[in-house]
Amino acid sequence: MAVGRSTARSAAGRTDAGRGGAGRGAAGRGAAGRGAAGSVQARIVAAAVGLFSEQGFDATSVQEIVERAEVTKGAMYHYYRSKDDLLYEIYHALISTQLTDLDRILAAGRPLPDAIRAIVVDLVETTAARLEETAVFARESHRLAGDRMAALRADRRRYHEAVRDLVVRGQKDGVFAASASAETVTLIVFGIVNQLPQWYRPDGEKSPRQLGDEIADFVLAGLAG
Amino acid sequence: MAVGRSTARSAAGRTDAGRGGAGRGAAGRGAAGRGAAGSVQARIVAAAVGLFSEQGFDATSVQEIVERAEVTKGAMYHYYRSKDDLLYEIYHALISTQLTDLDRILAAGRPLPDAIRAIVVDLVETTAARLEETAVFARESHRLAGDRMAALRADRRRYHEAVRDLVVRGQKDGVFAASASAETVTLIVFGIVNQLPQWYRPDGEKSPRQLGDEIADFVLAGLAG
Amino acid sequence: MAVGRSTARSAAGRTDAGRGGAGRGAAGRGAAGRGAAGSVQARIVAAAVGLFSEQGFDATSVQEIVERAEVTKGAMYHYYRSKDDLLYEIYHALISTQLTDLDRILAAGRPLPDAIRAIVVDLVETTAARLEETAVFARESHRLAGDRMAALRADRRRYHEAVRDLVVRGQKDGVFAASASAETVTLIVFGIVNQLPQWYRPDGEKSPRQLGDEIADFVLAGLAG
Amino acid sequence: MAVGRSTARSAAGRTDAGRGGAGRGAAGRGAAGRGAAGSVQARIVAAAVGLFSEQGFDATSVQEIVERAEVTKGAMYHYYRSKDDLLYEIYHALISTQLTDLDRILAAGRPLPDAIRAIVVDLVETTAARLEETAVFARESHRLAGDRMAALRADRRRYHEAVRDLVVRGQKDGVFAASASAETVTLIVFGIVNQLPQWYRPDGEKSPRQLGDEIADFVLAGLAG
DNA sequence: AATGAATGAGTATTCATTCAT
DNA sequence: GATGAATGAATACTCATTCAT
Structure with a gap:
């Protein structure tokens, strides 16, 4: 939709x-x-x-x-x-959904570890639901370069910075350890998600929810130091 | 060489x-x-x-x-x-080096956490030294499908299984927590490494060694649960 | 109109x-x-x-x-x-106007040199007023070939022959020299006019009338031998 | 050649x-x-x-x-x-030949009317020998616009200015009348030549030489006023 | 060991035009 | 009187590869 x-x-x-409705x-x-x-x-x-x-x-x-x-x-x-235009549509649809979810999670104002978990789980779930889009996005991300894609680059950066800021706040508050820099941890999280299409199989035994929790466990344990 | x-x-x-030594x-x-x-x-x-x-x-x-x-x-x-042949060479050179390093590390027989750290640091270091090769490898990995690439697929799987077995052993011994499955953790580790070319910049402030340690810290903390 | x-x-x-007058x-x-x-x-x-x-x-x-x-x-x-139909309209409008003017000039029955001058001046003036149409006509004249364009070809030929006949008569009467053949002179005149859009600039200092006279001077001097 | x-x-x-020679x-x-x-x-x-x-x-x-x-x-x-490149070659070959001829004529230092006649005759002869090239050139001259064609535009302008200067000198010396401006006369001359492919038929009764002389007669008579 | 001419299948894209509404 | 979705053939150009030399 x-x-x-x-x-x-x-x-x-x-x-x-103009289409869908009745009649x-x-x-x-x-x-x-x-x-x-x-x-x-x-x-x-x-x-x-x-x-x-x-x-x-x-x-x-x-x-x-x-x-x-x-x-x-x-x-x-x-x-x-053009063919590029098609790629733009694909990127746009994916990023829009994820940004909307992010805003909802941030607006809920939960404790930091809970927020991080919610974000990771949501990313894993939406990615599992859109494995192909994510695969395309991860592989052809260098095509975000042109003028056309500027808005998408900005969206992506906003997501990245939101997550990093959560980690930074957690480290300041002492909730998270500071052994790895907030930037590195953020990059790791997105790296994991971007790689998901390479190995996650929707017909496997793990539900997206389970996998999301497992990855969140790992990330939060890493953050706890 | x-x-x-x-x-x-x-x-x-x-x-x-085939040409004879003289030429x-x-x-x-x-x-x-x-x-x-x-x-x-x-x-x-x-x-x-x-x-x-x-x-x-x-x-x-x-x-x-x-x-x-x-x-x-x-x-x-x-x-x-052919052009594909060129890709084969690139893959082959990269995987060979990393497998040789892996065997050396495994042969040293260190304690599990140390071995994991050594592997992560080595992967990060060799990847940082061959960012372009890794970028190609990560992006075009679907081209490993053909007959020609069977040997490379096997090498890659051997590396994957070696790491997973270390994690499994650690979980059995109680050194590592079992909250995330060994398979998932292994996939996460390779995911992180494969994504490195997307964001690691050799002219940045962190040396490959530092970054490797930071990532190893994070991974080991995650494994510790 | x-x-x-x-x-x-x-x-x-x-x-x-076909629609009825009401609409x-x-x-x-x-x-x-x-x-x-x-x-x-x-x-x-x-x-x-x-x-x-x-x-x-x-x-x-x-x-x-x-x-x-x-x-x-x-x-x-x-x-x-069709697109060709559009071209037909353009040709048709241009040729019609010029033929109407020609008939008026011929009907006036002036002395030969005056008639030639009037024709040249009129051609230059109507061409200057319809530079774009003339440019299209000169450039795409090979498209007059089809059946559709037969009437236009006939119109064009009539204009050509009218001018040539004036020259022939002038040469017979001794008003014009016969160093160049009437046919050649006629082709030269139309050649000059057809080329006008290539260099005449309406915002230049010369008025179409002035330019027409200048060209008529040149042509008549050439005819005088 | x-x-x-x-x-x-x-x-x-x-x-x-590398080709043509012997062997x-x-x-x-x-x-x-x-x-x-x-x-x-x-x-x-x-x-x-x-x-x-x-x-x-x-x-x-x-x-x-x-x-x-x-x-x-x-x-x-x-x-x-590219296809444009082909056009460039055609233009280039045509202009080069004509410029070479022009320089030879100018170097001979003949009296003005003789020089004008020689130029007109040469233009008509080379054009008759390369009717198709000239037709292309005349019709697609607007394509001289791009950077690629700058050199050709310069060549063409040089030819134009050389002829105009001869006319100007003739008018100053009183050899030619000044009723039509030198610029206009020059444009007329090139206009005539550019239109040649529209009506000159190599299988007709007139030789290029004859036609060239006829046109030169007409032009020189026009110049004499 | 190396050249460069030549191939022919394939690329993304644009076109004038048609047609149901 | 006018719309815009849809067609399908044609467009200029690029490709990896081969081959005689």
Whole structure:
């Protein structure tokens, strides 16, 4: 759904509101006539996420994307200006969700260790729910360079600094040990999350919640020194 | 030097050994005639590592590699069968070094926490010394899939299992807490190392040794529970 | 106005006449709602002329035309069958005006040198007033080849032959020298006019009238031998 | 031949000297195996000139060029960086020849009317010999805009100014009348030449020399006032 | 040991146009 | 009268690789 919202930015103006509601259950001839579900935009983004995560951005051709999405190339370029634009949508959707969660957790004003645990668990859970997006993001993060991506870089930095500040406060208050610098610990935490798609398997025995707790245990124990 | 050894493996059949000992003397001429230092092979691999780490494997053209290496395309294909072959060399050189170090550390038979620390510090140090190789490795690891890369996959798994076994033994002996599973902890450790190229800057204030100790502190504290 | 008349000819069947007289009043609404002046058709043709003259026909996309005209693509295809159709309108409007002027001049029955001067001055003046149209015409004249353009080719030939006949008569009467053939002189005159858009600048110091006289002086001196 | 020389600029280094001479009569397997004559570069340029003059630069696809040249697309891009590069070569070859001729004529130091006649005749003759190149040049001259073309713009301006200066001197000396400005006359002369490809037919009854003299007669008569 | 010409399949993107609404 | 989604063929250009020399 967040995807739908964000794609509207590059689509010619038609938002989800214009589609989903009542009275228009058929969602257009095109969608109904295809095997795949969802709007044209959603199908394109889903196909792109899947392929980018499997093969990498450069190794994925636009041809492959439109074939998997069962859409013509022209249709794709009707909604997205370029292949890069598609990547932007993917990044944007992922970061937006996580930032919203972060703000909610910070607003709750819990004790530091609880806040850290909540953040780690949320990161692990949202990442587990969006393994492919995270894989793409981690692998192609150098593409955040252009002007287009400036807002996303800022979002990412805000998340990073929020976590680091929590660690700093904990070290000042004596709740956390200072053996490792707050910056290093923060980088470690994001490093762990970014690597998750490399090894976490959703069909494994551990639930995302369990894994999140396990990682939070480890991180908090490390912070306790 | 390790690079030199490994490239012989992939030379298209006309390896040094195949040419007979006599021709050896001429090898230096090409290198001396160019502005850059090192043998032709070394220059090619160095150029490839640099470009792969900056732009990714797919985004790097053979043309770019030979231009940076100041070598003709024909020359490159004289030494390497393909662009993939170049990637193999890079992986091989990195894994070989780290496995050799691992064996040395294990052979020393130190107490478990010391061994873990030694491994983490060594990984951080060798990674800091080969940031680009590690960046390539982490990013393009899915390319280990083919037959060609089977040996490398096995090496990597051996390293992984050695570390996990140390953790398991520590948990059995009660030296380490069991709150996080040995497998998860191991994956976390390699995750941290693989992410290092994303944020470690060699010109920063921390030496690799310091950083290695800091990370080892964190990991051991996490293991201590 | 000439444009307005001619476009009716190419409208896809739903011309004003076809719609019935009643609907006429609404025609102004669209124009008033936009920033640009003029009817939708006039805006489209003006945009096309400008772009074709700046970039050439092939280098101009329909998208660019409708953007400059502040019109949707669908609207454009409502009025014009194709991009070629637009070119036809431009040619048609230009040639019609000039042929009308020619007939007026010929009908006046002045002495030969005066008639030649009047024609040259008129050509220079109407060309200066429609520099862009002339630029398009001169550059894309090979597109007059198709069936569609047959009438325009005939018009052009009539103009050419009228001028040549004047020269022939002058040479027979001894008013003009015969050093250069009448055909060559005629081609030279049209060549000069067709090239005008390449160098005549409306904001320069010479008025079209002055320039026309200067060129007529030159041509008549050449004819005088 | 001039074409061959100029293309060497963008070819990888192999000049005509490396081909044409003795001992290599076969001119390479590729050339001998094809129906068309000449080196790969010459065939490509010839095909491009022909198509550009027939259809225009934009209307001509690279595919068409390589098909007519009986060359693969890759081969074309081996020798020319882009389609624009091809245009540059065509312009360059044409302008170079004409400038060389101009310098020879100016160096002869003949009386003004004779010099003007020599220039006009030479322009008409070289243009008649390179009708297609001139057609392309006249039609696509707006492409001289980019940085790449700066040298060509300068050459063209030099030619223009040389002719204008001759006219100015003639007017000062009283050899030529001043009814039309020197600048206008110069523009007229080049206008006539640029338009030549539109109507001159090499299979017609007039030889280039005859036509050149006829045009020179007309121009000199115009100048005499 | 090394060159550079040549290949041909593949790339992302743009195009004029159609059509249901 | 006008919209905008959708098409599919065409575009210029790049690629890793081969091969005769």
